[in-house]
Amino acid sequence: MSGGFGSLYGVRGRRLTSRDLAAAKKRGVPWAMLTAYDALTAGVFDEVGVPVLLVGDSAANVVFGYDSTLPVTVEELLPLLRAVTGATSRCLVVGDMPFRSCQGSPQKALGQRRALHEGRPRTGCEARRGPGGPPAGRALVTAGIPVMGHVGLTPQSVNVLGGYTVQRRGETGERLIQDARDLEAAGAFAVVLEVVPAESAKRITAELASPTIGIGAGPDCDAQVMVGQDLAGLTPDPAPKFVKRYSNMRQVLSGAARQFIADVSSRNYPWRGSCILLSMPS
């Protein structure tokens, strides 16, 4: 299956690692990454062969209902990380270090890393994705934590960069390329390119030895990532332009809930068969 375990790595009986992703880049094999926040969804994604799952700061919106990703904390993400790692056995799980966990300070990043690392036996999470740029990334890598970098429109920098739009070309494009280089030099094993011009993403992908993971960054990245709820069609419209809905779960779920309301109102639930089953002696 393209983009999944089978065709990519021949990995059997162990979790995928950042080395497998580097090997995939060398072989020119593209792969998929999705966000996941709960055990059932993560289990499905792992079962079908999604190689990398991100417990991302988009949990702020899709799990906690905040109107931006800024307020979410490490403490809020930890139980989600445990659920995702506990329900999976093959994919690489990446835990986000949200904006408030670093805010550019390597010292703060390290302090939060300690909290995450101490939770590691329980979370089983193998890698961290974090803001704070190369200094924070370097501090984590030095401390032995594999780091996935993130440049372009990091949701946490939305206030600084001026909204969810593709970054301008020219000077901004050069800065993005330099940011990506700096992150790789700091030791990042992969770099997410979020909402950056396709031509910049193509250049960065060609230059970096580490895999690039695009979201709204054109077709030339080594991998592509999507928020799981966007993929499933659970998030409300309008979706960002680059999102492809692979299902219409919002409609499916609304339909199921409406039918349940109607059945309860008309005393058609519990249905006769289930009543008989429930009343059977064990």
Ligand code: KIV
């Ligand atoms: O945290 C997140 O969910 C993300 C996705 C947009 C990839 O960064």
